[in-house]
Each structure stands twice: as structure tokens, then as C-alpha cells.
């Protein structure tokens with residue numbers, strides 16, 4: 256995949272910094288991305304030595320949250336730090352991992368980069384149903400899509416992921432070194448606009464929307480497995496004693512999976528969008544976690560992973576915690 | 588089966604054909620799903636008048652759910668105070684899958700190898716009629732020729748359609764396919780000898796292409812199993828794998844299952860449902876021990892099963908080269924590269 260100049264700048268700075276980290280003996284591996292065999296695809300990649308650095312790439316299809324891999328990789332490489340590139344949300348996920356004891360700050364060397372927003376490749380393929388996209392060229396603001404007999408230019412922002420469009424924190428919150436400059440906090444008109452639309456629906460419509468959204472789910476659990484928050488030894492969906500979830504592909508079972516997964520992420524989700532990016536069936540399950548993100552923000556004033564010293568909202572008791580729901584129950 | 592009679596149906600007459608078939612069968616075609624958040628092709632019931640679109644490659648899901656339903660009811664039962672009664676599951680309709688790509692059609696034959704004594708699977712092969720559709724274009728993830736098939740393959744189909752010069756050449760492949768064609772004989776013209784020659788020449792050119800590459804099955808059979816098993820490659824390939832069910836669930840030739848009883852209020856059914864060797868639970872023992880507890884072991888199993896154990900036993904890969912696992916894998920683990928590295 257050809258690259259634009261902004262991404263090229265990031266990539267060359269990245270390579271230079273990673274080379275130095277290897278040369279200085281600081282890291283034993285660097286977690287980044289390598290190119291894939293198909294357009295609009297990407298491979299998370301662990302560079303193990305200086306020779307591997309050339310394989311690193313950077314473009315707008317890097318939608319996998321690398322924090323997801325860190326605890327496991329660090330477990331297997333105890334002697335030195337593992338380096339990793341981290342955008343705003345990925346760095347926030349690293350913060351959550353540190354807060355939850357999955358990682359130690361000293362085990363990872365974070366090369367921070369301010370995110371320009373990543374592309375949702377489904378937004379692109381959606382415009383060419385039944386056609387084969389053979390080549391994608393990314394420039395700073397334009398993406399050119401080519402296949403046999405067609406070539407089209409699309410504005411990059413038009414196909415950017417929903418979560419990136421409403422992201423207020425593109426800058427890494429913790430880092431050891433930076434690539435490029437920080438962009439500063441983005442002011443977003445209403446980052447919960449997608450949720451507001453759903454909240455305004457009548458209960459019947461809301462349920463209809465929910466069932467339609469999950470209808471195509473094949474329960475491959477890619478959304479769960481791509482998420483850095485999901486590290487339970489045995490996920491509730493896999494428990495057999497007791498078995499919480501039936502194995503049939505039915506709305507009830509699928510709904511329980513999605514609702515519970517979302518709740519398990521409440522107060523921890525950084526809206527990185529990895530779950531939605533990996534779903535083969537194009538299910539917008541990120542909206543479920545986004546709703547809980549909104550609730551946590553409104554109730555506790557906390558956005559996950561922004562401050563490493565802030566206690567986790569749902570495992571901490573504060574005297575002024577809102578408890579309206581208990582009062583409401585009493586009234587009834 | 589030799590070709591007795593082939594028809595020639597103009598491209599824009601395909602709906603007529605579908606409408607006629609729809610009188611006698613429950614017909615399924617790949618439809619563009621517009622109501623989901625994104626558009627993609629999925630198998631769905633054909634209603635008279637529906638558009639039949641030709642698109643490059645295969646629909647999102649394979650046809651395996653028609654043969655190996657997710658889940659499949661093996662039998663039903665009821666538990667009363669002192670009696671337990673077993674019941675057969677309901678009969679399924681006879682179905683016709685129209686527009687099945689050669690790779691997907693071939694998967695029926697490959698899955699039949701391990702399932703040859705599985706009465707449920709065999710019954711489905713008797714019930715489902717397959718109307719194949721040759722490929723005029725390939726996706727960048729297609730590799731049917733490598734996997735032992737062909738974009739014009741007919742294995743697994745009852746009738747095969749090939750679009751040449753804006754007309755479909757409709758060939759009978761099996762006896763029951765031939766019978767269907769006979770009933771259509773008075774409604775559509777017969778293909779001419781030159782049409783058939785064109786078709787055969789095209790098909791032969793693919794055959795030649797396949798024979799020009801050294802048979803990968805032979806090569807893999809010659810490899811020492813334990814050497815392949817111990818290759819360092821598995822650690823590298825598996826590093827980025829998130830151990831999801833995408834590659835196995837969407838794959839037409841993955842056929843592993845688990846069995847459970849689902850009961851409610853004294854009524855129950857025994858179901859078998861898809862399982863995936865990529866899930867840790869797949870090999871979890873009751874003792875807590877897991878012989879494939881590490882990610883690289885599971886990734887290795889998926890590829891070794893498809894590309895070594897299966898061909899050692901059946902002389903063919905358990906893969907038809909449809910490329911779904913490559914396209915849909917969120918981290919682009921590419922079975923073609925794995926095979927190349929194994930060879």
C-alpha cells in the first residue's frame with residue numbers, strides 16, 4: 256500500500272527511534288504493524304531485532320489495538336522492555352492495564368503518536384459491493400480505490416471510523432518518547448450523538464434496533480478477543496459450570512453475550528473501536544460500550560485511562576457516588 | 588457423468604429460470620444484504636422477481652450451514668415424571684442452492700470424506716441440490732487452483748452454469764441435475780456444439796494451469812510430520828492471532844462440532860453446533876489440563892489439520908481455496924503463505 260506524506264513522516268521517525276532503542280539495548284522487541292497480503296488490511300507485528308525494522312509500516316488501516324498483545328508478549332520476554340507504538344486510545348488501554356495489574360509501567364517502552372483517526376475499511380468496501388478492490392492508495396486527505404475497471408477517490412474523513420470521528424483524546428496520555436507533535440485535545444460537539452439517537456427511541460424501537468444489529472452475529476468472539484479489556488482466564492461465555500450462555504445461535508443467547516460483554520467493559524472501555532473493526536459481520540457493537548461510557552461519564556465524571564492515578568470508577572466507593580437508582584427502587 | 592444435454596440461457600433470462608425452479612424447490616441465492624449496517628452478499632431465500640446479481644467471488648458465509656446447520660438438532664426428547672421419550676427432529680425442506688461458486692461446491696465433497704458415515708450430513712447432501720456458477724473473475728484472495736479445484740470446477744454441483752458471451756451454458760453434472768435439465772428442455776434452447784467446445788477449452792485451460800504447478804498435496808505428503816510440527820514458523824504466524832472464530836466459522840471446510848443438550852420445562856433437544864480449534868475450550872479437559880493451551884498450538888492445529896493430517900489421510904487438502912479466512916481474518920493471517928512456508 257502506498258502511503259501519504261504525513262504517515263511517511265511518522266514511519267521514518269518511528270523506524271529511526273526503534274533502531275536507537277535496539278542499539279541502546281533498551282528493548283528486546285517492538286510491537287507495531289507490518290504490511291498485509293491484501294489491501295486495507297494490516298498485521299500486528301513484533302520486530303525482534305534491527306533487521307525487522309524495515310518491515311514496520313504505518314497507515315490509516317492500523318485499527319487493531321496493540322495493547323491487547325502487550326501482557327502476553329511481556330510475559331514471554333522478561334529480560335528487557337517491550338516497545339510499542341501507541342495512539343491516544345491505545346495508551347489509555349495501557350493505563351487501564353496498569354491500573355488493573357495486567358502490566359507494569361516499567362515493562363513497556365511507549366512510543367506515543369497522536370492519531371489522525373483510522374479508516375473503517377468496511378466503509379470503503381461498502382461502496383463497492385460485489386466488486387474486488389485491488390489497490391488502495393492513501394494520501395493525506397484522499398484515498399484512491401482501484402479495481403478492475405474502476406478507480407475512485409474518497410475523502411479520508413468520510414470513511415474514518417465512528418469512534419475516531421468523535422475522539423477527544425487523540426494524543427497518548429503516557430509515553431516514553433513521542434513521534435511527531437501532540438495535537439492537543441479535540442473539541443467535539445457531542446461525542447455521544449450516536450447514543451442520543453438510540454436513547455430517544457421508544458422501547459420497542461430500541462429493542463428492534465438492538466436485535467437487528469446483533470442478528471448477523473456468528474459469535475466468533477473476535478470483538479471480545481480483540482479487546483485489551485478482555486483477559487479473564489475463562490470468559491463467562493465459555494463457562495460450563497454453571498453454563499451462563501446457551502450454545503445455539505439465537506437472539507437470546509447472542510443478546511446476553513453482547514449485553515454482558517458491554518457491561519464488563521463499563522468504566523474501562525476507551526472507545527478504541529478495535530472490537531467493531533474486527534467484526535466480520537459488520538456489527539456495530541461499539542455502540543453498546545459507548546452507551547456505558549456515556550453513563551459512566553455522566554455518573555462519575557470519569558473517562559477510562561486518562562489519568563493513571565485516578566481510581567477505577569466501578570471498583571471504588573466514594574461518599575458522593577450517585578445512588579439514585581436505589582432511591583427510585585424504594586419509591587416503587 | 589457425461590454431458591447429455593446442455594442448455595443455453597441468455598444472461599437476462601436468468602430470472603425466468605429461477606422462477607421456474609422456484610415452483611418445484613425452495614431456492615436460495617446470494618443476496619445483497621442492505622438492511623445490515625454494511626452491504627454484503629449472504630445466502631437467502633429467493634422470491635420470484637428477486638435480483639440475481641453476479642459478483643466476484645463468494646458470499647460472506649459458506650454453504651456449510653445448509654449441510655451442517657448451526658446448530659443442528661440431532662433429536663428431541665421429553666422428560667416426564669417416569670418416562671423419557673425420544674423424537675426425531677422435524678424434516679427439512681428440499682433445498683436448491685443456486686449460484687454456488689465452484690470452491691464452495693467442492694467443499695461438500697471434501698467434508699463428505701470425514702462425514703461419510705454421518706447420517707445427518709449424508710441426508711443433507713441428498714436433500715440439497717447444488718446449482719454451480721463458474722467464476723469469470725477471481726478475488727485477490729482466491730486460490731482454488733492451488734487447493735486442487737478450478738474456477739470452472741463442477742465437483743459437488745448437480746448443474747453447472749458458466750457465463751460465456753452473455754449467455755449461461757447450463758450443464759448437467761449429476762443424474763438428478765440431468766433430470767432437472769430435462770424438465771427445462773422445452774423452455775430454453777440447447778447449447779450448440781461450438782458453445783460446448785468453447786466451454787471445454789476454457790475449462791481445459793484451467794486444468795493445464797493447475798498441472799503446470801507441482802502438486803502441493805504430493806509435496807506435503809512427502810514432508811515429515813514431526814518436522815512440520817516443530818517448525819519455528821508457528822510461533823511467528825500465531826503471534827498476532829486473536830484466537831477468534833472467524834476463520835473457522837466462515838470456512839466451508841471446517842467441520843468440527845460440539846454436542847450439548849438444551850432443555851427447558853421438561854422438553855429438550857440434543858444439538859450439535861460449530862466448534863473451533865482456535866478456541867482454548869476446544870481441547871480443555873475436565874481435569875483442567877489443556878493439551879493445546881498455547882496459542883501457537885491452536886494455530887498450528889488449524890493449518891496442520893487442513894494441510895497435513897487431512898491430505899495424509901484423504902490425498903487432498905481440507906481447503907478449497909475460497910480465501911474467506913484470508914479476507915476476513917482481522918490480522919491477515921494468510922493460509923497461502925503458511926502453506927508456502929510448510930512446503
Ligand code: SF4
Pocket residue numbers: 471472473474475476477478479533534535536537538540
Ligand atoms: S466479532 Fe461480530 S460476529 Fe463475532 S462475536 Fe463479535 S459481534 Fe458477533
Ligand code: SF4
Pocket residue numbers: 320348481482483484520523524525526527528529530531541544
Ligand atoms: S470494548 Fe471495544 S472500544 Fe472498548 S476498549 Fe474494548 S475493543 Fe476498544
Ligand code: SF4
Pocket residue numbers: 643644645688689690691721722724725726729730731732737738739907908909910
Ligand atoms: S476460489 Fe476459485 S472458485 Fe472460488 S470464488 Fe475464487 S475463483 Fe471462484
Ligand code: SF4
Pocket residue numbers: 827828829830831832833834835865915916917918919920
Ligand atoms: S481469523 Fe485470524 S485472528 Fe481469528 S483465529 Fe483465525 S487466524 Fe486467528
Ligand code: SF4
Pocket residue numbers: 834837838839840841893905906907908909910911912913922
Ligand atoms: S481454509 Fe480458508 S481458503 Fe481454505 S476453504 Fe477454509 S476459508 Fe477457504
